Amino acid sequence: MATSLQNLSDYDAATFIDISGKRFGLVVSEWNREITDILSAGAFDTLIKHGAKAENIYRNSVPGSFELTLGAQFLAQHDEMDAVICLGVVIQGETKHDDYICHAVAQGITQVGLKFNKPVIFGLVTTNTLEQAWDRAGGKHGNKGVEAAVAAIQMLGF
Template sequence: MATALKNLNEYNKDRFTDISGKTFGIVVAEWHEEITGVLCQGAVDTLLQHGAAKENIFVNTVPGSFELTLGAQFLAQQEEIDAVIVLGVVIKGDTKHDDYINHAVAQGITHVSMKYNKPVSFGLVTTNTLEQALDRAGGKHGNKGVEAAAAAIRMLSF
């Protein structure tokens, strides 16, 4: 469903498992930090709200969205990490960079998830404009970080 028709903060909690003993790795792109910081706070708040212990949430940063895949792999390969949350933003510009980065990140985190048999949730905001990105980082469409954390929790319940 298009984000314009849904609020990213709305999700079904019915099948959530107890995450009090689970450990989460969050990898956040520093590029567009004014946006990714809000995404990260949304993810952390969601994990805490659903019972994760603060000391079991590890936040790491990478320079940009392209580096999210390797950051996710560094976290996923750690045995104590139960799920990884990937957070970044790619805004369409004058070139096709967004197509290449979005595709690479999507393929990369899918590969990491399959390789380590762990949930790696996709919290990459991919928009045409800065305004659209802000709308998905705590704006009128909610927070993609909340959605990514909820997806990680749900996958641990699988």
């Protein structure tokens, strides 16, 4: 989690397992695509950096963040898929839609992970402003996609 005390892209890889034979799914929201593409690149690059093979990383796009849950389920249901990383952006607006979307996505991603007994990672940027979202997509707080990929690798070590 990004705070003034920690950057999303800071981590210790000393305990990472060998992921060269692991398969990863990236489910990426097309809403706020200019940001989600950066999150996706951060996740992809991090997985490659730590040994994943490009041909074992599958990216599927969904229309918006609400659809991340079903997109994750489509990938997680395959036995050969080891972990799924969900990436999206929800920015607070004039209505409470962001509360409903974020809650539904958090609950849904949790349920998919439990149902298929594999890591399904919550890489949803939830901010009050567009500027804050950019800060979490490679800006002053790092890249939430990097953080999500690291979480997936760490969870595979259990």
